[in-house]
Amino acid sequence: MSRFDSGAPSSVIVALWVPVFFLAHAFAGFWIVRARLLINPQFGGALRRLFRKASGKAAAAQPGQEDDEWAAARARSLDSNVLAQATDAALSPRARGAGPVRRSSAGSGAQRSVAEVERIELEWQGLSCCYRTNTGNKWVLKEIYGASNPGEMQALLGPSGAGKSTLMDMLAQRKSTGALSGVMLVDGLPADGSFIRRTAYVPQYDNFVPLMTTHEVMQFYAGIILPRDWSTSRRAARVEEVLQEMGLGHAHRTLVGGTTPGGIMHRGLSGGERKRLSIAAGILAAPSVVFLDEPTTGLDSFAALTVMGYMKRMARDNGHIVIASIHQPRSAIWSMFDTVSLLSCGRLMYTGICDGLVEWFRTIGFDYDANLHGVVSDWALDLVACGSHKPKKFYGNTITTKDEVRTVAAQFLARWMDLRGIALEDLSLGGGGRGSSAGGTLVSVRKAPARGRAASLPRSTAGGRGTTGGGVAGPSDRATIRQIAEVGASAVDEAYAAQQRPSTWAQQYWWTLRRELTIITRNPADVAGRTLTNAWVAAAMGIMYYDLTNDSSALKCKVNMLLNILAFFCLMPYISMSLYTAGKQFYLADVSAKLYTPSAYYLAKVSATLPFQLVSSLVFTFVIYGMAGLRNSVSAIWATGTLTTLMSLISVQVMHLCAVIAPTQDVAFMYSIAWTSIQLLFNNFFITFKEVSLTWLTHLKWLSAVYYAYEGMAVVEFGGVKLTCAGGLDPAGVKFLRQLLPNTKLLGLKAVQNGLARPGPDCVADASAVLDYFSFGRSYNATLGIMIGYWLITHLLTYTAMVAVGRKERR
Numbered sequence: 001m002s003r004f005d006s007g008a009p010s011s012v013i014v015a016l017w018v019p020v021f022f023l024a025h026a027f028a029g030f031w032i033v034r035a036r037l038l039i040n041p042q043f044g045g046a047l048r049r050l051f052r053k054a055s056g057k058a059a060a061a062q063p064g065q066e067d068d069e070w071a072a073a074r075a076r077s078l079d080s081n082v083l084a085q086a087t088d089a090a091l092s093p094r095a096r097g098a099g100p101v102r103r104s105s106a107g108s109g110a111q112r113s114v115a116e117v118e119r120i121e122l123e124w125q126g127l128s129c130c131y132r133t134n135t136g137n138k139w140v141l142k143e144i145y146g147a148s149n150p151g152e153m154q155a156l157l158g159p160s161g162a163g164k165s166t167l168m169d170m171l172a173q174r175k176s177t178g179a180l181s182g183v184m185l186v187d188g189l190p191a192d193g194s195f196i197r198r199t200a201y202v203p204q205y206d207n208f209v210p211l212m213t214t215h216e217v218m219q220f221y222a223g224i225i226l227p228r229d230w231s232t233s234r235r236a237a238r239v240e241e242v243l244q245e246m247g248l249g250h251a252h253r254t255l256v257g258g259t260t261p262g263g264i265m266h267r268g269l270s271g272g273e274r275k276r277l278s279i280a281a282g283i284l285a286a287p288s289v290v291f292l293d294e295p296t297t298g299l300d301s302f303a304a305l306t307v308m309g310y311m312k313r314m315a316r317d318n319g320h321i322v323i324a325s326i327h328q329p330r331s332a333i334w335s336m337f338d339t340v341s342l343l344s345c346g347r348l349m350y351t352g353i354c355d356g357l358v359e360w361f362r363t364i365g366f367d368y369d370a371n372l373h374g375v376v377s378d379w380a381l382d383l384v385a386c387g388s389h390k391p392k393k394f395y396g397n398t399i400t401t402k403d404e405v406r407t408v409a410a411q412f413l414a415r416w417m418d419l420r421g422i423a424l425e426d427l428s429l430g431g432g433g434r435g436s437s438a439g440g441t442l443v444s445v446r447k448a449p450a451r452g453r454a455a456s457l458p459r460s461t462a463g464g465r466g467t468t469g470g471g472v473a474g475p476s477d478r479a480t481i482r483q484i485a486e487v488g489a490s491a492v493d494e495a496y497a498a499q500q501r502p503s504t505w506a507q508q509y510w511w512t513l514r515r516e517l518t519i520i521t522r523n524p525a526d527v528a529g530r531t532l533t534n535a536w537v538a539a540a541m542g543i544m545y546y547d548l549t550n551d552s553s554a555l556k557c558k559v560n561m562l563l564n565i566l567a568f569f570c571l572m573p574y575i576s577m578s579l580y581t582a583g584k585q586f587y588l589a590d591v592s593a594k595l596y597t598p599s600a601y602y603l604a605k606v607s608a609t610l611p612f613q614l615v616s617s618l619v620f621t622f623v624i625y626g627m628a629g630l631r632n633s634v635s636a637i638w639a640t641g642t643l644t645t646l647m648s649l650i651s652v653q654v655m656h657l658c659a660v661i662a663p664t665q666d667v668a669f670m671y672s673i674a675w676t677s678i679q680l681l682f683n684n685f686f687i688t689f690k691e692v693s694l695t696w697l698t699h700l701k702w703l704s705a706v707y708y709a710y711e712g713m714a715v716v717e718f719g720g721v722k723l724t725c726a727g728g729l730d731p732a733g734v735k736f737l738r739q740l741l742p743n744t745k746l747l748g749l750k751a752v753q754n755g756l757a758r759p760g761p762d763c764v765a766d767a768s769a770v771l772d773y774f775s776f777g778r779s780y781n782a783t784l785g786i787m788i789g790y791w792l793i794t795h796l797l798t799y800t801a802m803v804a805v806g807r808k809e810r811r
């Protein structure tokens with residue numbers, strides 16, 4: 001007697017498949033309606049009107065009523081009391097001691113901010129970056145100097161390939177490739193590993209979830225990047241404050257928009273609003289320095305102006321240093337910048353206030369003519385672009401060769417050093433003499449340099465804070481600089497960076513869990529789509545196998561059906577490959593911004609997806625199980641459901657693993673297909689292992705989860721089962737046997753044919769013969785253990801791959 005015996009004969013189990021089939025629709029419907037309500041607010045209105053009509057209430061909702069209600073609710077939750085409380089909390093001694101938030105000296109007349117910017121002075125000295133290429137060392141940056149003060153907007157300007165992005169990555173301490181050298185000073189002191197936490201890097205292309213609202217995006221970042229001890233109300237107040245400051249106060253409930261995995265395009269924020277949202281997310285934690293990577297790219301000229309206008313006001317009012325790489329700014333945008341660093345071929349051509357640019361080049365023989373050259377920034381770009389023909393009548397006197405670039409750079413450097421009181425020879429300029437080391441992140445010297453003579457290059461007076469002239473390495477510090485060169489630029493200490501993360505592991509887990517749930521429940525192709533697909537494919541298969549009889553004639557159909565179920569679970573996850581590859585992109589972007597630890601993200605992702613995966617695989621199993629009428633006992637139903645669910649989880653996890661390790665989606669498909677082929681070929685069904693002539697090949701069965709699951713399901717369905725064969729073989733069956741074995745005289749005997757067709761009421765077939773035929777001897781529990789182990793290994797591999805891929809992502 002098998003542990004799965006019920007004693008009752010098997011037949012269609014209506015009480016199983018009917019409720020499951022309808023509950024699956026209710027479940028999918030709930031998520032579809034919920035997502036539609038958010039994506040399409042008119043849908044909510046229409047739904048309400050429908051309910052009112054149905055319940056006899058004629059009065060339709062007034063237009064705009066919904067918005068008003070929501071606005072009132074939001075106003076209630078974020079009223080001025082909350083804002084005031086949050087501000088007070090920000091100023092409490094405890095909060096002040098705990099986080100980087102300090103009182104600003106500026107804006108004394110203005111309303112106090114929930115999180116104020118810690119104003120710093122920044123200076124960089126001799127930044128260089130060299131790549132080793134097939135043709136030798138390639139210096140993409142060499143001896144770049146500069147400085148920036150609080151409230152200042154600095155443009156990184158230069159022709160394509162001049163080194164703007166490289167310089168910005170080095171300044172932001174986000175560069176991890178190439179041989180790096182140089183010094184970063186914060187308030188005259190060497191920058192340490194915590195500097196990265198005082199900066200925000202707004203990438204050129206954002207990576208928002210298209211189906212999240214503006215407010216949800218900001219909530220997510222507030223949960224992750226604001227100090228761990230901030231209260232919920234203070235976080236909410238900060239989100240509100242930043243959204244208002246960036247002119248997004250009206251767009252709380254607007255979707256970010258974009259294309260979801262699967263290809264559905266959703267309308268949302270405009271390009272300019274999206275960029276402002278990127279900046280808003282960046283400045284949420286009140287960073288001292290905001291790096292903007294080509295903030296105006298892809299925006300029309302008015303949107304670009306608006307974005308930069310907001311940024312300018314933020315910098316001026318709050319005291320952020322803003323450093324933006326920029327291509328051909330229009331004159332209104334150019335005039336917003338206080339200072340500029342002009343690069344060409346990796347060399348510094350000028351750094352200082354924008355108004356000093358024309359004057360400097362005039363002194364070395366390159367005159368600016370407003371009538372001929374137009375906007376100063378355009379002229380500067382044309383002036384330093386080398387390697388192309390620039391007719392004098394259009395461009396005037398310009399720099400045309402790399403040698404000229406080097407000469408002008410040396411002239412500027414001499415001037416810069418002169419103004420700062422440093423002798424060039426003391427700095428051992430040129431070549432790789434300052435040393436470098438491959439693969440490091442820029443770090444800086446250990447000790448504070450003495451302040452040099454105040455710079456007499458004109459400095460910005462942005463925000464009315466006057467000129468200060470940043471600290472610069474004096475002669476006594478040169479040994480320190482050389483020491484760095486010898487030691488080489490070591491990587492920023494990862495452990496230190498992790499320690500410095502503002503949020504706890506639990507906070508990271510919670511907020512990524514919320515985001516993952518939003519991603520999967522709002523995408524119609526995900527939870528709802530998968531549940532419905534499972535229900536309907538199961539129903540279609542169930543119709544094919546409907547009500548298999550409880551006798552030996554159904555044996556073949558049952559054996560086929562078990563394999564079909566497993567084949568479905570092998571193939572179904574393919575429809576979600578785009579979700580896995582999109583998830584990888586979010587992860588990589590977040591990991592490069594050091595938002596959270598991989599373990600918090602991974603566990604959140606598993607927690608968010610697992611319940612839905614369980615639901616959809618059980619829907620499939622129970623619908624087909626009930627329709628076909630497999631072994632009718634609660635233990636058998638659950639035992640089969642457990643195995644099919646594990647099969648489904650393993651397949652999903654393998655697809656996920658392939659998406660993580662593959663460089664592209666196409667390659668991910670190739671890896672997955674290799675795995676699926678092993679599953680389908682090595683499961684003992686189409687060809688038993690006994691029949692394979694190349695025996696060594698059958699060892700691939702150890703990789704086949706389908707083989708294990710098939711064995712387990714066969715044990716559940718056929719173990720110890722006795723089927724009646726009183727009905728005998730049908731005439732077609734007898735005919736088939738005769739054709740198969742034409743020379744067997746025995747089959748020709750009338751008595752034998754009668755015996756096969758009508759064996760008599762006492763005929764009983766032992767279904768365990770199926771297990772013998774396939775050489776299935778493992779117990780159910782052993783199979784279960786193997787399947788669980790297989791699943792855990794796929795998780796371990798995926799997690800390891802994610803950590804490795806995250807580390808490899810270097811720039």
Ligand SMILES: Nc1ncnc2c1ncn2[C@@H]1O[C@H](COP(=O)(O)OP(=O)(O)OP(=O)(O)O)[C@@H](O)[C@H]1O
Pocket residue numbers: 131133138140158159160161162163164165166167177
């Ligand atoms: N890994 C690398 N190996 C070799 N050269 C590289 C590498 N990465 C970047 N470069 C080179 O470094 C130079 C500077 O690149 P960078 O992206 O900083 O310039 P950019 O001024 O930002 O250009 P753009 O405005 O076109 O974005 C380019 O010539 C680029 O080809």
